[in-house]
Amino acid sequence: MSAWREARLVFRQQLRLSWRQPVWAVLALIQPLLYLALFGPLLRPLTHTPGFPPGSSWSVFVPGLLIQLAMFGTMFVGFGLIAEMRYGVVERMRVTPASRMALLMGRVMRDAVVLVGQAVLLIAIATVFGLRAPLLGLAAVLVIVLLLGISLSSFSYAAGLKLRSEDALAQLLNSLAVPLLLLSGILLPMSLAPRWLYLLSRLNPFSHVVDGARAAVRGDFGSGSIAVGFIVALALAVAGVAVGTRTFHRESN
Amino acid sequence: MAAQTNQPMVEARGLGRTFRTRTGAVEAVAGVDFAIQAREVVGFLGPNGAGKTTTQRMLSTLLAPTSGEATVAGCDLRRDPVGVRRRIGYVAQGGSTNPNALCDEELVLQAQLYGLGAEEARRRADEICARLDLGDLGARQIKTLSGGQRRRLDVALGLVHGPGLVFLDEPSTGLDPQSRANLWTHIRGLRDELGTTVFLTTHYLEEADALCDRILIIDHGRIVAEGTPDQLKRRISGDLVIFTVGPEAERARGVLAGRPGVREAVPHDGTVRVTVERGEEGALPLMRALDAAGIPVASMQIARPTLDDVFLTLTGHSLRDQPAAEGRRPS
Ligand SMILES: Nc1ncnc2c1ncn2[C@@H]1O[C@H](COP(=O)(O)OP(=O)(O)OP(=O)(O)O)[C@@H](O)[C@H]1O
Numbered sequence: 408m409s410a411w412r413e414a415r416l417v418f419r420q421q422l423r424l425s426w427r428q429p430v431w432a433v434l435a436l437i438q439p440l441l442y443l444a445l446f447g448p449l450l451r452p453l454t455h456t457p458g459f460p461p462g463s464s465w466s467v468f469v470p471g472l473l474i475q476l477a478m479f480g481t482m483f484v485g486f487g488l489i490a491e492m493r494y495g496v497v498e499r500m501r502v503t504p505a506s507r508m509a510l511l512m513g514r515v516m517r518d519a520v521v522l523v524g525q526a527v528l529l530i531a532i533a534t535v536f537g538l539r540a541p542l543l544g545l546a547a548v549l550v551i552v553l554l555l556g557i558s559l560s561s562f563s564y565a566a567g568l569k570l571r572s573e574d575a576l577a578q579l580l581n582s583l584a585v586p587l588l589l590l591s592g593i594l595l596p597m598s599l600a601p602r603w604l605y606l607l608s609r610l611n612p613f614s615h616v617v618d619g620a621r622a623a624v625r626g627d628f629g630s631g632s633i634a635v636g637f638i639v640a641l642a643l644a645v646a647g648v649a650v651g652t653r654t655f656h657r658e659s660n
Numbered sequence: 661m662a663a664q665t666n667q668p669m670v671e672a673r674g675l676g677r678t679f680r681t682r683t684g685a686v687e688a689v690a691g692v693d694f695a696i697q698a699r700e701v702v703g704f705l706g707p708n709g710a711g712k713t714t715t716q717r718m719l720s721t722l723l724a725p726t727s728g729e730a731t732v733a734g735c736d737l738r739r740d741p742v743g744v745r746r747r748i749g750y751v752a753q754g755g756s757t758n759p760n761a762l763c764d765e766e767l768v769l770q771a772q773l774y775g776l777g778a779e780e781a782r783r784r785a786d787e788i789c790a791r792l793d794l795g796d797l798g799a800r801q802i803k804t805l806s807g808g809q810r811r812r813l814d815v816a817l818g819l820v821h822g823p824g825l826v827f828l829d830e831p832s833t834g835l836d837p838q839s840r841a842n843l844w845t846h847i848r849g850l851r852d853e854l855g856t857t858v859f860l861t862t863h864y865l866e867e868a869d870a871l872c873d874r875i876l877i878i879d880h881g882r883i884v885a886e887g888t889p890d891q892l893k894r895r896i897s898g899d900l901v902i903f904t905v906g907p908e909a910e911r912a913r914g915v916l917a918g919r920p921g922v923r924e925a926v927p928h929d930g931t932v933r934v935t936v937e938r939g940e941e942g943a944l945p946l947m948r949a950l951d952a953a954g955i956p957v958a959s960m961q962i963a964r965p966t967l968d969d970v971f972l973t974l975t976g977h978s979l980r981d982q983p984a985a986e987g988r989r990p991s
């Protein structure tokens with residue numbers, strides 16, 4: 408159980424560091440809030456379009472925004488790790504007997520906590536805009552968001568550790584982010600898409616996660632979407648942690 | 661299993677590392693063999709790029725060797741890296757702290773990552789801070805420290821858990837003379853009071869001379885010499901006998917060069933500088949020879965070579981020069 412203790416130690420230190428600069432966590436919320444205010448209202452007339460999922464436009468749009476927050480809020484944490492490597496902090500920790508998984512998970516836990524905080528805030532604000540959703544559904548969405556955050560922050564750390572350069576990481580993330588976003592149905596549901604595009608989007612795991620999040624917010628607990636979304640998010644989290652731990656294990660040059 | 665009494669603390673056997681780069685392979689360390697005994701302070705000297713950091717990073721498990729093996733603090737480097745990590749401390753050449761963190765935080769965290777409880781970690785952090793003159797900086801953000809203060813914090817972070825073996829990569833870089841003297845005192849104290857084994861790299865020859873029981877010299881990834889500071893100075897360069905002979909310097913060189921025991925005689929600025937095996941014994945016969953040739957000697961001086969001279973002789977370049985610089989000494 409010493410790995411758990413070590414992860415908590417790293418987590419606490421990382422949280423203190425984030426707390427010292429809360430402005431970043433708040434700035435990360437600005438983008439989804441802009442989407443909420445400036446893009447959300449565009450969807451209302453679409454609710455009667457054939458193919459548009461059931462429920463109010465907010466219950467379709469907000470789950471997408473939450474997944475987007477989870478993706479873009481954590482995808483870039485690798486930059487922070489590259490900075491830490493440059494400072495020599497990562498090496499200083501790698502030379503201790505602490506478990507490599509703990510060094511990774513302490514950081515991932517910090518990212519997950521920050522992300523869930525942001526998501527709760529976003530849900531609260533969306534409620535003001537007109538979102539209505541069952542509490543159980545919102546809880547399910549938060550779990551999915553948490554799993555996604557764990558996954559993407561782990562992958563991002565692995566990429567940062569491997570690439571060791573901000574430029575290379577930025578290129579990688581940019582080339583991944585746009586297709587993942589467009590093929591996930593975050594902004595507009597993929598049920599509106601032509602068949603080939605819909606089928607293509609099914610290959611993107613995030614599209615299943617988005618569907619699951621929408622079903623949860625709608626309160627559609629009978630459909631299989633929630634379970635599928637949850638399982639995909641869980642699989643992504645497990646894969647992320649596995650890849651991240653492996654990368655932390657191997658010396659990186 | 662901790663190191664047994666008679667077993668070396670560090671034993672490298674053909675330990676080597678080759679980096680693959682875009683422009684080809686770089687053999688940073690070319691299979692070195694050496695041993696460091698318990699309670700020894702060993703200095704690791706060599707010009708820039710010689711392979712000091714690479715060797716230390718391998719021994720501290722940060723970098724996988726591409727050849728050879730090593731036993732560190734009784735643990736096999738490849739089979740039991742965690743055992744090695746438990747028993748060592750490491751201070752990197754390039755710093756190790758987050759500028760936004762507080763000194764205290766980093767020290768206590770580091771000690772806790774080595775398994776110490778919160779209270780014990782706190783106590784050790786205070787203790788090492790007092791020892792290295794960091795006492796009142798605990799609550800400061802690291803970015804507000806001066807360069808030398810930050811360097812002392814790096815050293816403190818490597819020592820806070822009280823390891824039995826420490827690797828220090830240029831620990832005194834950027835320290836003022838007083839802080840450096842203070843660090844020396846601390847390192848000697850570690851050895852004398854706690855029986856700590858210290859392996860440190862340095863570019864300061866006087867530091868190696870004053871602090872180290874033994875010195876390893878590395879160049880181009882190979883150990884080119886090892887011994888106590890005195891042994892090295894004596895074995896490699898011999899002594900320098902300097903005769904002040906004014907305008908007769910060139911003729912004096914002619915008289916002295918080639919005499920038994922004389923390795924080299926160089927006229928320089930009104931003097932002739934003669935390298936001999938042992939200055940105390942070699943000087944008098946040379947003096948008589950000059951006398952016999954009718955060359956008046958105004959003064960005579962015997963100088964022991966510095967480690968810098970040792971370096972020059974061994975590697976063809978001075979420690980303070982750029983690595984590619986030509987040796988100044990004619991050979
Ligand atoms: N990650 C790396 N990739 C490629 N080459 C490397 C790498 N690290 C070190 N080298 C090369 O290996 C050689 C030895 O480097 P090392 O850092 O061990 O030298 P050093 O003796 O510590 O020098 P200095 O006194 O400058 O600190 C150098 O030629 C260096 O360029």
Ligand SMILES: [Mg+2]
Nearest residue numbers: 712713714753
């Ligand atoms: Mg170095």
